[in-house]
Amino acid sequence: MRVQPEQALTLAAITTEGTFDAAAQRLHLTPSAVSQRVRALEIAIGRPVLRRVRPVELTPAGEAVVRFGRQLELLSSDLSDQLEPSENGSTPRITLVVNSDSLHTWALPGLVKAADHVQLTILREDQDHSLELLRRGTAHGAVTATGTPMPGCSSRPLGVMRYRPVCTPAFAAKWFADGVTGTTLATAPVVTYDDKDDLQDRYLRRQCRTTLQPPRHYVPATHELGQAIQLGLGWGMLPDLQLAGLDSGTVTALTPSAHLDVPLHWQQWRLTSTALDHVASAITESAQALQP
Amino acid sequence: MRVQPEQALTLAAITTEGTFDAAAQRLHLTPSAVSQRVRALEIAIGRPVLRRVRPVELTPAGEAVVRFGRQLELLSSDLSDQLEPSENGSTPRITLVVNSDSLHTWALPGLVKAADHVQLTILREDQDHSLELLRRGTAHGAVTATGTPMPGCSSRPLGVMRYRPVCTPAFAAKWFADGVTGTTLATAPVVTYDDKDDLQDRYLRRQCRTTLQPPRHYVPATHELGQAIQLGLGWGMLPDLQLAGLDSGTVTALTPSAHLDVPLHWQQWRLTSTALDHVASAITESAQALQP
DNA sequence: GAAGCATCATAAGATCATCTTATGATGCGA
DNA sequence: TCGCATCATAAGATGATCTTATGATGCTTC
Numbered sequence: 001m002r003v004q005p006e007q008a009l010t011l012a013a014i015t016t017e018g019t020f021d022a023a024a025q026r027l028h029l030t031p032s033a034v035s036q037r038v039r040a041l042e043i044a045i046g047r048p049v050l051r052r053v054r055p056v057e058l059t060p061a062g063e064a065v066v067r068f069g070r071q072l073e074l075l076s077s078d079l080s081d082q083l084e085p086s087e088n089g090s091t092p093r094i095t096l097v098v099n100s101d102s103l104h105t106w107a108l109p110g111l112v113k114a115a116d117h118v119q120l121t122i123l124r125e126d127q128d129h130s131l132e133l134l135r136r137g138t139a140h141g142a143v144t145a146t147g148t149p150m151p152g153c154s155s156r157p158l159g160v161m162r163y164r165p166v167c168t169p170a171f172a173a174k175w176f177a178d179g180v181t182g183t184t185l186a187t188a189p190v191v192t193y194d195d196k197d198d199l200q201d202r203y204l205r206r207q208c209r210t211t212l213q214p215p216r217h218y219v220p221a222t223h224e225l226g227q228a229i230q231l232g233l234g235w236g237m238l239p240d241l242q243l244a245g246l247d248s249g250t251v252t253a254l255t256p257s258a259h260l261d262v263p264l265h266w267q268q269w270r271l272t273s274t275a276l277d278h279v280a281s282a283i284t285e286s287a288q289a290l291q292p
Numbered sequence: 293m294r295v296q297p298e299q300a301l302t303l304a305a306i307t308t309e310g311t312f313d314a315a316a317q318r319l320h321l322t323p324s325a326v327s328q329r330v331r332a333l334e335i336a337i338g339r340p341v342l343r344r345v346r347p348v349e350l351t352p353a354g355e356a357v358v359r360f361g362r363q364l365e366l367l368s369s370d371l372s373d374q375l376e377p378s379e380n381g382s383t384p385r386i387t388l389v390v391n392s393d394s395l396h397t398w399a400l401p402g403l404v405k406a407a408d409h410v411q412l413t414i415l416r417e418d419q420d421h422s423l424e425l426l427r428r429g430t431a432h433g434a435v436t437a438t439g440t441p442m443p444g445c446s447s448r449p450l451g452v453m454r455y456r457p458v459c460t461p462a463f464a465a466k467w468f469a470d471g472v473t474g475t476t477l478a479t480a481p482v483v484t485y486d487d488k489d490d491l492q493d494r495y496l497r498r499q500c501r502t503t504l505q506p507p508r509h510y511v512p513a514t515h516e517l518g519q520a521i522q523l524g525l526g527w528g529m530l531p532d533l534q535l536a537g538l539d540s541g542t543v544t545a546l547t548p549s550a551h552l553d554v555p556l557h558w559q560q561w562r563l564t565s566t567a568l569d570h571v572a573s574a575i576t577e578s579a580q581a582l583q584p
Numbered sequence: 585g586a587a588g589c590a591t592c593a594t595a596a597g598a599t600c601a602t603c604t605t606a607t608g609a610t611g612c613g614a
Numbered sequence: 615t616c617g618c619a620t621c622a623t624a625a626g627a628t629g630a631t632c633t634t635a636t637g638a639t640g641c642t643t644c
Contacts, residue, residue, distance in 0.1 A: 311619085311620070311621090312620070312621060313619075313620065313621085323620080323621075323622095324621090324622080324623085326621095327621060327622060327623085328622090328623090330621095331622085331623095344620085344621065346619090346620080
């Protein structure tokens with residue numbers, strides 16, 4: 001038997017919501033109806049589509065069905081758009097994942113322009129999570145650091161984010177009076193985004209060839225991380241694009257020539273949707289800022 | 293109200309079949325049910341989707357719905373394929389338009405290779421018609437002479453078909469003993485595909501700078517047109533690729549250096565279907581034969 | 585560990601969309 | 615003019631799917 005569109009859309013809703021009951025609410029149905037739809041779907045394709053845990057976990061078959069459902073949603077939005085270009089009640093919603101630094105520095109301007117006919121859901125997540133969100137179908141596209149496309153996705157390079165180690169002149173005078181050496185770097189406090197943020201460690205390794213454990217402060221917001229550094233909380237890695245926005249003289253590079261390049265890529269589902277196309281080209285346009 | 297997938301698929305079936313009754317048969321329904329589905333659809337989107345003539349003619353809104361339906365069909369096939377790679381009962385059907393010369397000379401070999409997991413419907417049509425079939429959603433892809441993509445389609449260049457004016461040595465001796473001039477060209481009979489085939493006229497214009505009206509024979513089949521020329525029915529424009537297959541000496545060029553280049557493009561719907569992707573790459577591979 | 589809550593499954597009947605049957609109108613060709 | 619093909623509509627039949635009701639399970643909280 002064939003998978004019914006309704007069934008696929010239901011499974012997609014369950015995946016985004018995480019539970020049957022939440023999906024039922026979203027679909028304006030009783031939980032029982034949702035349960036029955038899932039059962040019917042599983043009977044139709046002859047195997048389970050998800051594991052009943054919280055939140056639900058899709059089986060491979062379930063993932064295929066959800067992909068179908070998501071594409072159907074977009075197709076449907078496209079059709080509505082063609083039929084009633086005026087009525088904007090049901091403009092499609094595109095969900096994308098952008099890491100915090102990109103969102104803060106370059107991603108937003110282009111996206112704003114694309115938002116005429118699209119409703120955006122921007123998820124601010126780090127690398128690991130962003131690929132997971134793509135895989136689960138929660139997001140349609142993502143800015144990632146890995147260029148190899150997920151199965152079912154296409155990937156295109158966006159450019160390179162260049163990070164530099166910076167601090168205030170006062171901070172440098174206090175901690176690096178004897179120069180930026182293994183000794184001083186081991187004691188000077190560093191400000192990072194969170195405990196997964198390894199940019200600083202990569203710099204330290206390149207600089208000293210050993211693993212250092214300086215004091216660390218975590219500031220999990222890009223703008224505020226910049227502020228923290230400007231206030232002398234520590235030194236840290238900031239993108240060139242963010243540095244360009246600071247008043248000159250407020251921060252200084254630890255080692256002027258040193259920098260870390262993080263290549264960024266746009267990954268999106270291989271599906272046809274004018275809405276998604278809009279967003280993709282908007283991101284690409286924004287990423288012009290990443291070109292040297 | 294939203295367009296239901298069933299309704300879109302129904303309209304698509306009506307379009308391919310031409311009448312409600314034929315569509316009903318294909319869908320294993322009564323004509324009445326089909327009629328009611330169409331009515332429900334028209335009420336849902338608030339305007340007619342087709343004109344009730346034979347065969348039916350879609351309105352712009354109807355065309356949008358049919359496109360949606362066709363894409364849904366492909367999506368659905370893809371899903372089935374993913375869920376049951378073994379059961380090949382419902383391999384997707386891809387419809388493409390290829391002009392006669394391309395079909396005869398270069399298009400088929402690659403397509404044959406792609407046919408493992410795809411059922412092909414090849415429509416042999418000339419330029420005007422092929423774009424129309426694309427637009428109406430009857431075909432998923434087409435080999436066209438125009439490179440500017442239709443709305444909703446993507447286009448990629450395939451290469452160039454080079455045509456040369458040829459005839460038999462005997463024909464040349466009889467008609468062109470005084471050389472290939474405006475005078476001789478005006479009287480020597482020419483063989484063309486049909487009355488829309490303007491390759492010969494383009495050659496004549498380029499050769500003489502005036503419009504000539506030589507006697508014309510129409511042979512609406514590529515292979516047979518070649519045979520006709522070999523039998524001395526007239527001179528005509530044949531693709532290099534076709535000439536390569538003829539025994540040497542059977543035909544000779546009217547003006548050895550003269551040739552007409554027809555650039556070819558592959559246009560297809562911008563949608564994600566592994567089946568369509570297969571066909572597209574097969575066509576592109578075949579088109580290697582068009583590279584100089 | 586008992587109570588409370590959230591979650592999913594199942595049975596059974598209600599509801600509603602959609603199909604079939606039956607009939608009629610229209611247009612076209614023989 | 616008849617016959618045929620086509621599409622529309624009314625009305626009842628059908629059947630899928632929903633809601634209601636209830637129960638099982640597992641996790642949290644006190």
